[in-house]
Amino acid sequence: MLGHYENISGWGRTPQYQSKIFRPTSSAELRSVVDSIAANNENVIGRGLGRSYGDAAFLAGENVIDLNFLNRILDVNYDSGEILVESGVSLDSLMRIFVPKGYFVPVTPGTRYVTVGGALASDVHGKNHHIDGSISDHISSFTLITENGQTTVDKELNQEYFNATRGGMGLTGIIETVKLKLVPIETSYVNVHTTRVQNLEALIKTMKDTDDNYKYSVAWIDCLSKGQFLGRSVLTQANDALLGDLDRSKIENARHFNTKSGLSIPFEFPISPLNKATIKAFNTMWYFKTKKGETDSVEHFASFFHPLDGIGEWNRIYGKTGFTQYQFVVPDNKEAELIEIVELLAKKEVSSFLAVLKRFGPKNGGYLSFPTKGWTLALDIAIQAGLSEVLDQLDDLVVNANGRVYFAKDARVSPNHIHKMYPDIDKWRTVRNKLDPNRIFTSNLALRTKLI
Amino acid sequence: MLDATSMPQNVVVLGGSSDIAKEFIKLLSSRRLEKILLVGRNKDKLDEFGDELRNLNIEPQIFIHDTRNFDSAQQLANVIKNEFTRVDLLLVATGMLGNANIDALGLNGVQEMIEVNFTGPAIDITSVLPILKDQRGSRVIALSSVAAIRPRKDNYIYSAAKSGFDNFLQGIAKELEPYSVETSIVRFGFVKTSMTTGLKPAPFTIELKDASQLLMTVLEKRKTGIIYLPPILKYLFLILKNLPDTIWWKISERS
Structure with missing residues (x-):
């Protein structure tokens, strides 16, 4: 699969760079893109709908995998409300499909134009955080594509990987599928x-x-x-x-x-x-x-x-x-x-x-x-x-x-501040390095703040 | 990397001992500046500024290079590649002002004036160009002068060189645009620096610290293309540029 250079930025439209963009339409394509990037010793970051404001979802001069075409709903359990989706599915489409059927997403940020993968990578919150927590509190497992292939990460069984990936800004690998629990509603x-x-x-x-x-x-x-x-x-x-x-x-x-x-x-x-x-x-x-x-x-x-x-x-x-x-x-x-x-x-x-x-x-x-x-x-x-x-x-x-x-x-934000702001950074780095030992996943954000 | 307000972490300065460049770099050092490469011909001056930067917790690298030296210009790209994974800002401040009496300058003087203000920095930029294109996103700020617009009797050699360089920069800006590199060509008016000591100040003369603050705004607000500093000069030169020759020469000789 060939990528090509496009202008890219976050929602705030600054800073602006160019990245080589890949748009896989299947898990197989996604894996082959990651494999070839790893084989060439290049770097990459995943991207959803580009609603993060800053520089989290691109990498200047290098590779970006746009996941918007990995957007299938793979499984639905209408009794429990649990769904299995590909990471590129947006909260907007989940709402259009499931709200009429009586289910709502457990957490929605101020825009519904975010992908499930992006929501997990940023661990987004909504107006109900004080009651319901953030989106990852309603996710039981997901799969991650790294240079070593596919890893299933279960909230109970793989706590470290789970905790490094929720809020991990896509730096632990490409989130491929997500199991998310919807909540029942009577009305919209x-x-x-x-x-x-x-x-x-x-x-x-x-x-x-x-x-x-x-x-x-x-x-x-x-x-x-x-x-x-x-x-x-x-x-x-x-x-x-x-x-x-x-x-x-x-x-x-x-x-x-x-x-x-x-x-x-x-x-x-x-x-x-x-x-x-x-x-x-x-x-x-x-x-x-x-x-x-x-x-x-x-x-x-x-x-x-x-x-x-x-x-x-x-x-x-x-x-x-x-x-x-x-x-x-x-x-x-x-x-x-x-x-x-x-x-x-x-x-x-x-x-x-x-x-x-x-x-x-x-x-x-x-x-x-x-x-x-x-x-x-x-x-x-x-x-x-x-x-x-x-x-x-x-x-x-x-x-x-x-x-x-x-x-x-x-x-x-200055790199000097992020340690004080996020005291678990070292723990995160240790786990991240297990998932991505050759450090192929990186972003402008990570380079700018020296996160990795 | 450049941040949302365009503050750079890695900077390369051509003409690293220029007063305006030094003042501007000190401002950058209070934001996100981490690494800097100072390029210039005067080792003592660069070392002195390097020490000053060390006190501000910036680690400077120094590359002694006379812009007239074609061989070291070819090395420039390698030096940058060895020091930096990325260049966020290329600041071009190479230049010299001097006695414009053509008889006093002589052949060597005229050659130096043209090489230092035009052909030298043009070759230097050409040498760095592939790095900038490859990065797919960065900033270039190059110092031109309002002298590039029309010659005066007492500065026409400088003016001619700057005019050539200014045109070169306009082309470079277009060359880099498709690679997401934004270029600012800054036509300064009269700035009180060591270079202009002894010269009679022109209208709208500004102090060094104003000049650096104005450059900061150029960076933060992502002003690109041709920029006049102070901005009022844009309107002044709109008029001066269009004056008939006879009137221009009369006015310029009197001021």
């Missing part, structure tokens, strides 16, 4: 409870007091407001809607998931319309369009979980220079540091569309899995002069608060 709707909160301190208190009553919880924060309105926000908390919760118009088609893709951004914007003034205006509008106090509503899965998926290729709005997402987590008792970080963002006027705040539940066994118990904040930031310096300052605050940044979003 959620009962949403929305609260407008005046500032960050009040938000923290409200979330602490009420999060446990809801399966899903997330807050949108305006990081540009200052003073007594620092971190003013809209908190949305929700539980799955039951049939009885729906009105007659919805009940007839209670589990539909035929959401149409809406408009798509047709080209890269020559000049980004996103600047301090427009973002400030947008954030203010967002806050005030929410009714004061608390409101209840019923919303469809698609609009609740994936609000941005309605606009195709929205990352092009940021123009040629692109953007980065900064996502970090700090432990539960570090609320003061969290407030300090939001204060710094407001002071530096690093404009960001609504930032997303959420509480994580306990961490799982993944050596490099991002979620740990505490507060996680995610911001989309346009690349601008002086940004690298501001983000380095944020890194320092995060490290001092015993926090970490998320590899799936990162394209700039």
